[in-house]
Amino acid sequence: MRTKGDGSATIRALSNPVAYQILAAVGMRGPQTTGDLARVLDVPTSSLYRQLSRLRDAGILRVSGERQARGAVERTYALASREAGALTAAEVAAAPVSQLRAAVRNFMAAMFADASAFIGSRAFARGRSRMSASLTVTELTDEAYASIRREVQATIARLSKESAGGDTARKRYIYLVTLPELASKT
Numbered sequence: 594m595r596t597k598g599d600g601s602a603t604i605r606a607l608s609n610p611v612a613y614q615i616l617a618a619v620g621m622r623g624p625q626t627t628g629d630l631a632r633v634l635d636v637p638t639s640s641l642y643r644q645l646s647r648l649r650d651a652g653i654l655r656v657s658g659e660r661q662a663r664g665a666v667e668r669t670y671a672l673a674s675r676e677a678g679a680l681t682a683a684e685v686a687a688a689p690v691s692q693l694r695a696a697v698r699n700f701m702a703a704m705f706a707d708a709s710a711f712i713g714s715r716a717f718a719r720g721r722s723r724m725s726a727s728l729t730v731t732e733l734t735d736e737a738y739a740s741i742r743r744e745v746q747a748t749i750a751r752l753s754k755e756s757a758g759g760d761t762a763r764k765r766y767i768y769l770v771t772l773p774e775l776a777s778k779t
Contacts, residue, residue, distance in 0.1 A: 602651040603680060604688040608695035610702075611636050612644040615670075616653060617703045621764070624657050624671040645670060682739075704768045738771070745769060 606612045614634050619625050625633070631641060648654040649670070658669035685693065711717055711724070733741070749767065756762040 601684075601688065602647075603653060603684070604692045604696055606644070606647045606651045606653060607699060608692040609644055609647070610695075610699055611640045612648055613696075613699035613703060615641070615644055615648060616672075617707075619654060619670055619672055621707075621766075624669050626662075626667050626669045628662070628667060630670075700768075701770070704770070707766055707768075742771075 607616070611634070614636070615630060618630060618633050622629075622633075627641065627645065630645075631638060634641065645654065645668075649656065652673050654670045655673045656668045657671040659666050660669075661667075680688075688696075717724075
């Protein structure tokens with residue numbers, strides 16, 4: 594993770610559904626003001642501000658701008674980095690199981706919501722050839738698995754940099770989920 598907070602602060606933040614909705618909105622739409630987020634998310638204002646503070650304190654979001662609005666300061670929030678909210682294996686191992694379960698459930702819920710929104714949209718009919726889904730089941734050592742994760746992350750970072758500003762560059766949603774085999778009950 595590349596944030597100013599520690600792994601436990603990130604897990605705590607991501608285990609809250611409101612915080613995860615905020616993170617997803619900023620990640621998908623780009624920098625958002627508190628007013629933008631209030632219009633997009635159906636959450637109480639007090640929850641919105643509390644979770645924005647937690648995401649900022651965990652180093653997942655940063656304040657990218659401030660302006661006067663209706664006699665108060667309105668902040669604009671952006672992701673702190675491309676890796677905002679990413680966790681190392683050590684941070685995952687140290688996280689309380691209940692908070693980690695909630696964070697993973699929030700991630701999966703966001704993935705399903707994004708996929709459902711896309712397949713239910715007009716863009717699906719026009720752009721379905723640009724989407725893909727795949728499942729690979731294979732046996733790997735822990736070292737080989739770690740190598741694949743590093744290579745995928747490095748490839749995405751490199752190609753994002755190379756594509757920036759290109760005529761056909763557009764936002765792509767890439768969800769990577771890997772699960773170990775469940776232990777058999779024999």
